[in-house]
Amino acid sequence: MNATPVPDRRFRTRRQADRLLSGSRPQTVREALASLAALTDGPHPLDEPVDMYGNGIVRTLERRTADLLGKPDAAYFPTGTMAQQAALKTWADTHGPVVAMHPLAHPEVHERRAHQVLSGLRSVPQTGTRRHPAAAELAALDEPYDVLMLELPLRDAGFLLPDWAELEALYELAEQQGRPVHLDGARLWESAPHLGRTLPEVCARAGSVYVSCYKSLGGHSGALVAGEEEYVRRIKVWRHRYGGNLWQQWPAVLSALDGLERELPRLPGYVAHAKVVAAALAGAPGARVNPAPPHTHQFQFWLPHPAERLNEAGYRQAEEQGVALFGGWREPGPLPGLSMTEVTVLADAEEWSAKEVTGALEDFLALL
Missing domain, CATH: 3.40.640.10 (Type I PLP-dependent aspartate aminotransferase-like (Major domain))
Known part of the structure; x- marks a missing residue:
């Protein structure tokens, strides 16, 4: 019998988090198949x-x-x-x-x-x-x-x-x-x-x-x-x-x-809430939001820390606090000394107030 593959850490931590800010919760093949089967109704x-x-x-x-x-x-x-x-x-x-x-x-x-x-x-x-x-x-x-x-x-x-x-x-x-x-x-x-x-x-x-x-x-x-x-x-x-x-x-x-x-009818709401999320994130020390305010429900978020450390902090926050704020971080880019992640505001993010975003970001930065 073949061993079940072990999901990578990003997949595992985003799935186990109670709250997500950017993107959607990743699915297994079984879950994706169930979602498709649900469309019979x-x-x-x-x-x-x-x-x-x-x-x-x-x-x-x-x-x-x-x-x-x-x-x-x-x-x-x-x-x-x-x-x-x-x-x-x-x-x-x-x-x-x-x-x-x-x-x-x-x-x-x-x-x-x-x-x-x-x-x-x-x-x-x-x-x-x-x-x-x-x-x-x-x-x-x-x-x-x-x-x-x-x-x-x-x-x-x-x-x-x-x-x-x-x-x-x-x-x-x-x-x-x-x-x-x-x-x-x-x-x-x-x-x-x-x-x-x-x-x-x-x-x-x-x-x-x-x-x-x-x-x-x-x-x-x-x-x-x-x-x-x-x-x-x-x-x-x-x-x-x-x-x-x-x-x-x-x-x-x-x-x-x-x-x-x-999803199409919900996109205008995502676009509007992206401005709330972006403004809350922009208050972090050394942070950059591009563009400010966002033009769509997606935008770039930059922080003055190495991508490896930011990714590790994200994994730990999901594992220890049940909160997944971002996807992957990468560097270098057009802004030297800063790493970037793309933030996507979807249904999960609509549940976040600006105050909650600010508080979770402070907890995230404390893990660096």
Whole structure:
């Protein structure tokens, strides 16, 4: 009989904690299976045939997502990386292979530059700063590009968003130049409150919009790209070529539909409470919150201590006090001498008052 694997310390301590501030409690395979089985009593009809190569429940999710984003249609993908490749490659077929993207954009930092290695695309940096580009910067670029990609929010710069006027100026410039806009909106779902517009308004002038099914929505996996019907028809060709036309995908799709019903309506509340949590954390000696206040329900939190010591303090606080404040810490970064963690305000965090956050943070720092 095989021995049961021992969970790592982070998994174990976060599971045993009575209270969590950032993120959600990790699940075992058994718990995840039980959560999926619980959806048999949900609003989605389960007596229809299982999907085959993208029909049935997959089309239900595609149409639902397209409606939420204000687009005619959408295509489901098993991974976000594949969705990004197909989206940009589809634009390359009609406009050209050069994409203007931020140096911190997800394809540049987290996808092993697949857009260049696999898809034959080339990127042009929009700006050298850790913020979204201004329209004037793009207009002044001395290297031509064919497609403008905007990551909303820009995760590696602190989940940053432009304001509405800045985004409108970028859309306007792209239209004047005759270049399509692709939104890397893996976390777009929670961006509407900061921009002060509905999701269809945010997406209206973008030719294609990528959204994640598991970031923010809590689905098991998957992503979608929404756009005009002809664009979606062509992107499905690239989905097939990249190996994304799977035989059956109903478990992940069902969890994504549940996320749209359960988590999407709660995101504005998470965004609002993130400001409360961030303000409470910012009072620690030497602390930095980026951005301040947060633009979404996620933000960066920096402390002037080595990451190893901060991680150890987090484990001890969960083990000894039943409180898990943060995920993992890492260094070095753009702020020398400081370590950073990403804070995600979800349902568990809504139970925390500012006073409770401050007190728990003081207990955390005392363990260093």
